[in-house]
Amino acid sequence: MGLREESEYYILHGYTGAVDAVGPEVIRYLLAHTDPGRTGPARDETVIRECVGHAGDREVESDTIQTLASRGYLTDKSAEAERAYVEGLAELLHKRELTRARPGFLIVPTYSCNLRCPYCYQAALRRLGKVMTRETADAAFRCIDLLRDRHHDSTREPADGTIPYMVVGLYGGEPLMRATARIVRYIVQEGRGRHLRFSATTNAVDLDQFLDLLGPDGIRQIQVTLDGPKDIHDTKRIGPKYPQGTYETILRNVGLALERDASVGIRLHINWDSVDRAKELMDDLDARGLLAHKHLAVYAETTHSWMRGHAAPVPPEMAQSDIHECLRQSCSGLARPLRATDHGLVARLERYVRYGLAGICSSASVCSSQTAMYILDLFGDIYPCWEIVGEPELKIGEFSAAAPVFNERERAWRGRTPATIPDCATCKYAVLHFGGCPAIPLRTGGELAAPACYDYEDAFISLSRRFFRSAAFRALGNSATAGAAAATVGASPH
Template sequence: MRVSSYAIGAPLADERFFVLLHGVRGSLDKVAATTGAYLVEHRGDIAAAPPWDSGGRIEAHLKERGYLTDLSPEQERGLMVDMATALHKADLASSPPSFVFVPAFTCNLRCPYCFQSHEMHAGKGTFATVMTRERVDDAFRVIDGFDSPGAVARHLDLLPTLSKDVSQAGTVGKLGLFGGEPMQEATREIVGYIVERARNRGSALWAITNGVQLDLFADLLGPDGLAEVQITLDGMPDLHDQRRVGPRFRQTFHKIVENIGRALEADVQVRVRINVDQTNADHVAMLNDLFMERGWSEHPAFSATAAVVSGEAKHEELVSPADLLSLTRALGGAGCVSSYEGYAIGVLKRAIAGGYPFQRAVNCSAETGLLMFDPRGDLYGCWDEVGLMDRRIGGYRGGVMDLDEQVARSWLSRFPGAIEQCSRCPYALIHTSGCANTARTDTGSIFAAACEGFQTYFPRSLAESYDEIEHQLLGKTPPAHTRSRSLPIVQVTSG
């Protein structure tokens, strides 16, 4: 008998206890600290000299829950691959394609850490193209032909074709806008036309925008038009205005804040993103205070998330996800800015409710069918690759989509069970292999893991979130490291 290769855990605030999670079975247990520490420290090893009585009740329970196993490492890995494969097939079959318009490559800002080139944002060469009505009409003809769950996967023969009497059309709720900057003066007319076409088919839109010129689109804001926006604030005015800056916009903070308020008044879902590195880490708490002062933290349509700036060579002053998680957790019960807590909270909610906690095997919509329509008639399957001609997955012209099926199929074939490193990782069904583009940048292939420090911060986040649920149940004041969240009050049992 050996310790499972997929045992996950961390000590709780009460140092006598440990929370355990099985990365394939989905078991969740609170155990004695000596037991939990042994299982994590001896993950994958023969269970020699354990701190419990051999053959006793504790050992039987740990075996029943999967933390101890008679399976060989390869047999256990086979179970993980089988589960990941089943989840992946369900993802492909149930997920409608994600459709995104790129009205223009240009941007009215030149943020120093942006992953897109300033040449693109300046509109040099073919990057000067703005989407036309004809291109929009072509895109909608493609959308109308692929508006069903699994449509792209079926087109690529990754799923069986539906019989003619089975119709799943009309499932796309929202369409996307991306850039460059989709919401700027140069795109006002074409975005208005996209909104009109979307409304006619019963679809609303979301946009990733810098928010600087969102006021030009005020008449399009609302649940039946531009219904959701992601807008970035990188700190208080003095620092933000050094980072979010453009040729015509030297001071953007107050303009963006004004436009966030305008969007909330129009019942638009607003997600604020804070890109964090060492230069602005201390501004996360200041922005949290600002959101609370303006009453946004209590607004049902508002949320705020902080994320580390990705590691481009031109921007090396990074903080780790673990560091950022500590910052957002330290905001206390009144905090409204989150970072990487969502992984643990989601797993706990599902496990405690009695369901299987791992629901998906894909990292993002690029792996279930993301079609991004650019203004030149090209198609892209990843946010980070828009505008890079050698990364196109096809084209669309005359209402017909022409996919490079080998390239597109590779995107939809990526999942933890298809990656050797991930198939042996206890965190694979939680982190779902990480970002494919990051993996390609690091290794040259999307069929590689992008761990991004997940193994470092997830166990602690799991323990802190578990502590919070238990203290809610007992009606006690949560430990200082926990935050008030809307988690279910449930029976917490000891294994």
């Protein structure tokens, strides 16, 4: 991968952990010696060719060529040998990750919802209009206990002898509405006695019905979504009882949650129709006194076209790279910065630059659905990922009062790596992207053993350029502990 940052050029090896600053003549040399039969993403090469041009006065010296070879940028491996190496490396990283993975749990008390958002990908699940019973909740707790033992969860045996808390998510449908109040109250009260605490992904419309459960010893974290400023939001987050919208109700309830010391994350949905008004919404949150609260976080995200079967973003949805750039331009000078999620891309890149492969060996997969995520629903079904809940043909097992029982899909899901995805084993992003989100190929007409490219390459090009410009990267270069931080190969960057 070649990345240009203003007058500097960096090359990043996809699996050796090498990161180097180079001159343009080195970039031209590497491009000239690229295997013409290689397949896979090449957009970054197109970008870098435009930057370095086709002519240069300097030749690449022999010692520089030797250094490039020693760092892995030049190789005499055949394509088949390199593919086999990447497959073996991916399997090794994943096995190591599996042995250390801590289990995570979500409970789905219902698939019903009190809203009818037009873009909702779970709309078909509302027909499953039931609520979890106490018996199923008890079986879910039993399942959690057994699976924590199965994973030898080290948090159950702390060195100082104290018993730590595990946070279990509440998901839906809508988990926090009047129809679920009784079972959610039971789940939280029972969970407290088991040293469990809870988070919830909620629309917050009925959140005032759960105030006694909110706070550090109950539902301690909630995620709420806004679809833009009031006039935009109130055309999307609507329901039978809320035909005029839900903006004011949600923000009032967010304030009540913060008063009870619950942590609140506001996910701001933006797209090309609303991104230029993100600052307006942030100003409103500031005027209400919400941004000043230490337990409130706000981040931006788009709805995803892949949930509707598209293999790439379709307007008005935005690509990650566009979101970050637009917010940088339109949201300067805010009381609190508004940032878009990057799904861990930059943090992963920073660990890779700092420590090489060691930086990602304990978290090779991009999602815990590939390691130890368990979502337990009201029907006794187990899913690995919240994007596919409620679809029995995709479940990985079932649970009862006796024990969880898993099917062959669990093995396939937990075993998904670049080694099991043919297109990924030859991709330059194999180790950093690790196959991507497993739900994407399932939603776009593929299968689990298919890549989840979507907009990753564009996001990597954009965000990595920003990273190499950042003070955080400069600090890595000056740090004695930065074992893999960028070295200089050949001529000084210019």
